[in-house]
Amino acid sequence: MLFSKVKKVKSTAFVVVRAHSKSINNELKHISSIFSSNLVDLANVNNNVS
Numbered sequence: 001m002l003f004s005k006v007k008k009v010k011s012t013a014f015v016v017v018r019a020h021s022k023s024i025n026n027e028l029k030h031i032s033s034i035f036s037s038n039l040v041d042l043a044n045v046n047n048n049v050s
Helices: 002-049
Strands: none
Touching: none
């Protein structure tokens, strides 16, 4: 009884984690693209100053 309950919770948690990891990956891609474009901006600013 307890074992099947644990198994069910585990599989539910797995599905939730899978769904979350997908959205987290999208967030990370978004953040990294923003970050890299900001780095490019910083490099351009440094070039203009010197």
